Amino acid sequence: MDLFLRSKAHRSSGPLRKATPIAAPTHEPPVDDESRLSLLKVFRDSKDQQHPLLSIEIEDSLNQLIQERHQSARLASSGLNPTRSAIFVGPPGVGKTLTARWVAAKLGVPLYVLDLTAVMSSLLGRSGTNLRAALDFAKRSPCVLLLDEIDAIAKRRSDESDVGELKRLVTVILQEVDEWPVTGLLLAATNHPELIDSALWRRFDLVIEFKMPExxxxxxxxxxxxxxxxxxxxxxxxxxxxxxxxxxxxxxxxxxxxxxxxxxxxxxxxxxxxxxxxxxxxxxxxxxxxxxxxxxxxxxxxxxxxxxxxxxxxxxxxxxxxxxxxxxxxxxxxxxxxx
Ligand SMILES: Nc1ncnc2c1ncn2[C@@H]1O[C@H](COP(=O)(O)OP(=O)(O)OP(=O)(O)O)[C@@H](O)[C@H]1O
Ligand SMILES: [Mg+2]
Structure with missing residues (x-):
């Protein structure tokens, strides 16, 4: 927890940060000012939640990821940090979102899922602020944050009227993936890897490929x-x-x-x-x-x-x-x- 707050203090403030409305400590996820929609969906699944059906490769990667968290002191003694970010890639309906919930449950922390619809449905110019508010909230306590269907941002870039706004969102996310505190875990999921900005792609510590079941x-x-x-x-x-x-x-x-x-x-x-x-x-x-x-x-x-x-x-x-x-x-x- 301590580590969590300290790593947050190191963050630089970009132009979008200044507008972030939620300075007061609160445990309620932030909402979009206009629609009042919650920017984050919260899942608190029990630890004995049923295991998703996964390939051995994915299982191994996830087990290591979880072990790194359970034994972070051991990693630290070798000067290492646990994996901070991972992106799940694969076709629809194969368990990307479900697995994010399962990982959070295993780690004993809530899963926050960024609701891009709520982030984007706001007044023009507020998407960046909304995104910051959601990310800042997630950084304040140990949790897993899932940027689900992250390609939605990239996809919308073709829409001329939104270009400036979306570029800023991508910039915010790029910065966040780089600076995500080691006590949190940042996950993203997509079924359109080809639409993801290559700069963003490179920044994830781990890429996990979900396939159709054998x-x-x-x-x-x-x-x-x-x-x-x-x-x-x-x-x-x-x-x-x-x-x-x-x-x-x-x-x-x-x-x-x-x-x-x-x-x-x-x-x-x-x-x-x-x-x-x-x-x-x-x-x-x-x-x-x-x-x-x-x-x-x-x-x-x-x-x-x-x-x-x-x-x-x-x-x-x-x-x-x-x-x-x-x-x-x-x-x-x-x-x-x-x-
Ligand atoms: N690996 C799995 N093991 C068990 N059940 C699964 C698995 N994958 C999917 N399911 C079932 O299908 C539902 C939908 O899966 P999920 O939402 O995780 O898919 P997804 O990969 O995130 O798809 P999308 O790309 O459309 O978001 C789950 O709630 C679960 O009931
Ligand atoms: Mg999903």
Whole structure:
């Protein structure tokens, strides 16, 4: 805490700082003067919050980041600081925001998420002041600050009327990433890395790349999102895993929630729900993935080959051929995987 305040005192004051309205100590996050919208969203998750499903690489990076914080004295004795800033990059719905919440919970500090809409919706010329107010508030106590969808600032730079304003925002952020106190952790997230200012990019201590889930993780996600309904859908797990290939966690969660609601209301049986879902999914699958799904359905669902063909659009001949020649098809798919 002490260290926190001291590092703040070293900050130089740029032109935008002078206008910062919140000089008085307060524990309420600042608001936009005009709209009264809060500039920061606050999350205080409990330490035993469920672990996000992450790749081993991301898990390792985050564990180190957390350990650096827990053992900062040890780092200090070697003249080192813990990682102060990191940027999460990756497609929508793969856990960037969720992971920021989880990291904050693990560190036992609140997560503040900068709400760019509130920052930008203000009177022209006040965005910089708002941004300063939000960042200054976050620097006052130990927390994780997330600049979510940070590309929104960069993206808006193409809009002529906003150019001056947005340039100033980027300048503020550049300065802050450089000077962020070691007791805080500054995170940013984006699914448009190509829009991020390269000067900003360089300033983050750590870049973590989130990817679409691997098949094994899709399976874990399907099971997790089924929750207490898992036994009801147990025989569909492999089929669902295959059908969700290439989907994000949030897409998988949304579809599974839909099944669970329908089942709870008695709108359809599990078999009907799954069949309808597969029908809608197969159109976007590659031919080989479609065949594999059809074969899996034929083997695991007790559906006739006729129905499977109906649902997947794969001919009965093809299904028969692959089911009869299971061993051959497995080694073929292994070869494809290796290629
Ligand atoms: N890795 C994951 N493990 C478990 N659940 C996940 C994971 N990723 C996403 N989810 C589910 O999807 C929801 C949305 O994820 P999140 O908001 O973290 O995605 P994001 O990567 O920040 O997406 P965006 O780029 O659109 O902001 C989460 O609240 C969670 O329910
Ligand atoms: Mg997000």
């Amino acid at each position: 098949p094994a993780t899709v399976k874990a996600a399907v099971k997790r999102f089924l929750g207490p309904d898992l036994p009801l859908f147990a025989r569909w797990i492999d089929v669902l895993t295959a059908a969700f290939a290439g989907k994000s966690f949030s897409d998988i969660e949304r579809d599974i929630q839909r099944f669970r609601r329908a089942l709870a209301l008695g709108t359809g049986s599990d078999a009907e729900l799954i069949q309808e879902f597969i029908k809608s999914r197969v159109v976007s699958l590659e031919r080989q993935a479609r065949i594999e799904l059809a074969v899996m359905l034929a083997k695991e669902s007790r559906l006739s080959q006729h129905s499977v063909s109906d649902i997947t659009g794969v001919s009965r001949d093809t299904i028969r051929k692959y089911t009869a020649d299971q061993v051959g098809s497995r080694s073929a798919s292994r070869k494809r995987g290796a290629a």
